[in-house]
Amino acid sequence: MTTLLLIEQVLNGLQFGVMLFLMAAGLTLIFGVMGLINLAHGSLYMIGAFAAAAVAGWTGNFFLALVASLIAAAIIGALIELTVIRRLYDRDHLEQVLATFALILIFSEATRWVFGSFPLFLNIPDVLNGTVTLPGGIQYSLYRLTIILIGLAVAAGLFLLISKTRVGMRIRAGENDREMIAALGVDISVLYTMVFALGAALAGLSGALVGAIQSVEVGMGEPVLILAFVVIVIGGIGSIKGALAGAILVGLTDTLGRTMLPVIFGTFMEPSAATTVGSALASMLIYILMAGVLLYKPTGLFGST
């Protein structure tokens, strides 16, 4: 394996991680502030992708489609917060899981009802199509590079929002002591709806960005949701910093594991056996990583208490 290939794979891992971060950021905020386990987060990702595909289909403009994905996911997020999620804050985690799982089923079938069973078309815009040559002669997809930049920009924006603004202050206060911030006269229900809509919008954006290079279909959110949970558990539940670190770590581990393990096993095994064992182990790698992190830091890398 050459250095160039390795660098390209590191970029791929970074891109995968950044995309996971967009999902995990919302999930961890919602858990951190409201103490809610939201399984329906994957549905918001799907809604973002479908909204983007629909708008791109009507207008032919990818950037309008991205905006539409943000707005659609935020609106749906706010709606489910107001109608369903709100009633779950005081409930047991098991009941939250049950109710949000029901939301997954409802959203999946509703999407199928509106858009049909067949996958939708969403392609990357012509401006971002093709490859760029990076220093060192690496050919890399321009679109993936853009995803990395968008993800890092969102991460920076979230840090600023949480550390520098009044809303961010309230979010942090809400994480520390929910009852106290309500007692101090902050309208906690508005704050909750905002945080939920923000998380939903990020999931929707991530769905739209990824939908352009993957398949926009019903049920696309669930595999990502599982990874996003792994990310926030590794990073420490409730911490944005942890979500970023966890996401990059998971992205790199998964991508490099997938490519390196078969090669490593190939040095002392038969090629076909090395492929089988290597890919089997690669698919377990992030869970092994999670177990390892939890063994040394039971609250995750940046988890409090």
Place this chain on the structure above:
Amino acid sequence: MHAFRVLGAAGIMALGLASGAVADGHGGKVKIGLITTLTGGGAALGVDIRDGFLLGIKQSGNDGIEVVVEDDQRKPDIAVQVADKMIQSEKVDIMTGIVFSNLALAVAPAATAQGKFYISPNAGPAQLAGKGCHENYFNVAWQNDGPHEAAGAHAKKLGFKNAFILAPNYPAGKDALTGFKRTYEGALAGELFTKLGQTDYAAEIAQIRASGADGIFFFLPGGMGISFLKQYAGSGIDLPVVGPAFSFDQTILAAVGDAALGIHNTAQWSPDIDNAANKAFVETFKAEYGRIPSIYASQAFDTANLIVSAAAKADVKDTDAFREALREADFASTRGDFRFGNNQHPIQDFYVREVIKDGDVFTNKIIGIGLEDRQDVYAAECKL
């Protein structure tokens, strides 16, 4: 009075028993249980199987055939539950419909063990074609290896000398690479198993770029194929690609768009096969559902017509006679000639198709024959 009541109750019971017996006897009727994937990932395939099958039954005009449709959610445990319910409380005679091999492996042996027919419209795992073949198990589609063997033969014909091959890490994925290698016979630049359900192929595409391959074979059904093709098209690599029809099917071509144009893929059916049965099928399917039928719809339509042809010759209750009638395969297949081998899997031609754009619709057209009169290699192990 008391005696009358007892008598009356006995009379009602006797009536109930009698009518029950009549309902059980069917009087020459056939009840079919169709289990397929109608929700969740993979639903597009199940929907096409259901629609193709129901169209075939409807066109037969045979009122004696009743179809019960149930969803398996692509989960083996659900499929087994639904199958048990269909056999025990619905009392179906024939089961069909399953899309995915792992589900078929869970349901088909159980159904045949209880004396029911299982007629597969899609999944053809090696286990049910070789030593595990059963006299009441029929497959109308193919044994899993078939389309991949045709792709291997075509890759050889195209002059691939150093191919890069990849498939998901699950039984049908392994069958795919085995099937391809059986007929391709050339050198391999690389061989990869990806995660089932994987949607990001950046790492694999980088490996393909670095491997020095002169061609690519991939088997990534459904959404996985859409993702791979879109990402491959944006990667700047320009190697010839071949694959089985599953990533170039009508159900997903619209979602892939230009990225699939011109790619050669192999299948036993194509919408442009030139025979009367196929032309009528494509026309009526379009009229009924407003879309071009997929390969899955064609297989289900053939399955329905096979059952209709057998039901016209024999009573399903006479298992031996009905089995013989099925074996004869006396129906007009959308593929043209159709016959079963000793293991009750088809012996058939595999075509090479190319993805084209017809107006603004993406579809396939036949450009050649991949393998002629191909029978699967497992048939030799089957003792039927």
